[in-house]
Amino acid sequence: MIEQRIHSDLSERVKNKQAKVGIVGLGYVGLPLGVYFASNGYEVLGFDIKCERVNLINQGKSYIRDAKGSELSRLVKSGKISATWDYEKVRECDVIQICVPTPVNINKEPDVSYIVGTTEEISKRLRKGQLIILKSTTFPKTTESVVLPILERSGLRVGRDFFLAFSPERIDPGNEQFTIDNTPTVVGGVTPQCTKLAVLLYKNAGSKVVAVSSARVAELTKLLENTFRNVNIALMNELAQLCERMHINIWEAIDAASTKPFGFMPFYPGPGVGGHCIPIDPYYLSWKAREYDFHTSFIELSAKVNENMPYYVVNKIVESLSNAGVCPGKAKVLVLGIAFKKDVDDLRDSPALKIIEILEGKVGKVFYNDPYIKSTVVNNKKYTSTPIDNLTLNSQLSTHDSSTGSDGRSTIHDFDCVLIATGHSVYDYKKIVKNANLVVDARNATKNLKGGNIVKLGC
Numbered sequence: 001m002i003e004q005r006i007h008s009d010l011s012e013r014v015k016n017k018q019a020k021v022g023i024v025g026l027g028y029v030g031l032p033l034g035v036y037f038a039s040n041g042y043e044v045l046g047f048d049i050k051c052e053r054v055n056l057i058n059q060g061k062s063y064i065r066d067a068k069g070s071e072l073s074r075l076v077k078s079g080k081i082s083a084t085w086d087y088e089k090v091r092e093c094d095v096i097q098i099c100v101p102t103p104v105n106i107n108k109e110p111d112v113s114y115i116v117g118t119t120e121e122i123s124k125r126l127r128k129g130q131l132i133i134l135k136s137t138t139f140p141k142t143t144e145s146v147v148l149p150i151l152e153r154s155g156l157r158v159g160r161d162f163f164l165a166f167s168p169e170r171i172d173p174g175n176e177q178f179t180i181d182n183t184p185t186v187v188g189g190v191t192p193q194c195t196k197l198a199v200l201l202y203k204n205a206g207s208k209v210v211a212v213s214s215a216r217v218a219e220l221t222k223l224l225e226n227t228f229r230n231v232n233i234a235l236m237n238e239l240a241q242l243c244e245r246m247h248i249n250i251w252e253a254i255d256a257a258s259t260k261p262f263g264f265m266p267f268y269p270g271p272g273v274g275g276h277c278i279p280i281d282p283y284y285l286s287w288k289a290r291e292y293d294f295h296t297s298f299i300e301l302s303a304k305v306n307e308n309m310p311y312y313v314v315n316k317i318v319e320s321l322s323n324a325g326v327c328p329g330k331a332k333v334l335v336l337g338i339a340f341k342k343d344v345d346d347l348r349d350s351p352a353l354k355i356i357e358i359l360e361g362k363v364g365k366v367f368y369n370d371p372y373i374k375s376t377v378v379n380n381k382k383y384t385s386t387p388i389d390n391l392t393l394n395s396q397l398s399t400h401d402s403s404t405g406s407d408g409r410s411t412i413h414d415f416d417c418v419l420i421a422t423g424h425s426v427y428d429y430k431k432i433v434k435n436a437n438l439v440v441d442a443r444n445a446t447k448n449l450k451g452g453n454i455v456k457l458g459c
């Protein structure tokens with residue numbers, strides 16, 4: 001049968017690593033994925049609409065910390081990976097993995113326009129014997145109800161002429177313990193043949209694979225993981241506020257609870273949630289749920305708690321300044337760490353940005369320092385990372401404090417309050433506490449330090 005032949009031809013190409021793997025969208029997910037496939041023997045062709053990204057890749061230069069520059073450079077030199085903005089070349093690919101953004105709009109509704117746009121481009125060039133895998137996080141049934149109809153406009157049929165699956169990306173940028181190499185890949189195809197091919201691809205690349213019965217189960221798996229995280233962080237954020245009222249240290253209680261070898265896993269309070277996943281993905285599920293007359297109360301409740309945290313932290317700063325005898329309206333406040341989590345350079349949806357925005361109306365002047373983020377814009381106002389003396393442990397990463405000297409440049413003591421919004425490992429917290437007038441610590445970065453000038457969230 002002809003469809004059997006198409007399937008077995010592609011299987012053979014995948015098995016022999018002759019299949020050319022296209023990756024559409026070369027960001028935090030797509031570029032490390034491309035490097036992973038190229039390192040594991042496949043020829044990879046990346047697609048991106050940003051010409052500067054395409055040029056950098058072709059020069060072997062990485063702009064994503066999780067895709068090591070040395071490895072990328074080696075793979076480019078050996079012809080294993082290259083990039084293009086020319087969609088015509090999707091015809092050359094046997095496998096195409098879609099890794100484009102899936103944001104929410106201003107009303108927190110899913111915006112799948114990147115998926116739709118990309119799929120339309122692929123559909124115009126779809127040929128027999130291609131395997132398309134959607135990796136972007138999205139609501140259940142996107143693969144079957146959004147992607148599939150667009151691809152079938154080509155006149156080709158899924159399971160017969162081409163194959164389609166969903167496989168969520170589960171990487172945690174900046175996490176060196178769990179990477180793309182040792183995190184199992186979940187796969188659900190639109191037909192059993194589609195699942196088989198996608199499983200074969202990831203297994204052959206070296207992944208441990210978990211096959212599920214459908215694309216919609218795979219889509220839900222990803223939303224389940226991130227909603228679980230969002231809800232548990234919200235629980236800790238609520239308990240942190242209770243603990244403050246009761247004068248109990250929540251961090252100590254979490255550490256103690258974590259010693260239980262079963263039935264508990266730690267989550268931590270903080271100034272809110274950020275990044276392209278945790279604050280966004282649950283809304284994809286709650287939006288879809290409404291189509292079924294269903295209201296996801298846990299998601300709404302967590303959003304309420306988590307999105308209130310930046311306001312809560314700002315109130316804490318204002319209150320702490322007043323308690324220290326400083327007029328908040330005249331105070332200089334330094335926000336330390338503005339990336340959405342420690343040791344990454346990703347600023348998307350970072351709660352620190354919201355904190356800066358709220359602080360602007362409440363204190364005298366707001367500054368920030370982040371070794372990974374040189375400048376940013378909040379509410380149309382440009383901020384540049386303030387160089388500060390003696391701030392970091394690692395001189396290589398202290399690009400923003402290396403140029404500092406003593407002549408009129410900042411020291412930590414120059415600020416009325418230092419907010420630890422993101423606990424980057426590179427900061428020297430001992431020195432910070434020793435020299436600061438007031439430290440508001442939203443991350444427990446000062447865990448083992450003592451000082452009358454520390455005000456900690458959740459204590």
Ligand SMILES: NC(=O)c1ccc[n+]([C@@H]2O[C@H](COP(=O)([O-])OP(=O)(O)OC[C@H]3O[C@@H](n4cnc5c(N)ncnc54)[C@H](O)[C@@H]3O)[C@@H](O)[C@H]2O)c1
Nearest residue numbers: 025026027028029047048049050099100101102136137169
């Ligand atoms: N960042 C994470 O930690 C993470 C983890 C797991 C899953 N995800 C999911 O993976 C998807 C991608 O996220 P990301 O963080 O890599 O996004 P990103 O913004 O870092 O990268 C997306 C890339 O796609 C490119 N792009 C946009 N439209 C395109 C088009 N039409 N054709 C080709 N390229 C196009 C952009 O230029 C960009 O380089 C999202 O659905 C996200 O939810 C992200």
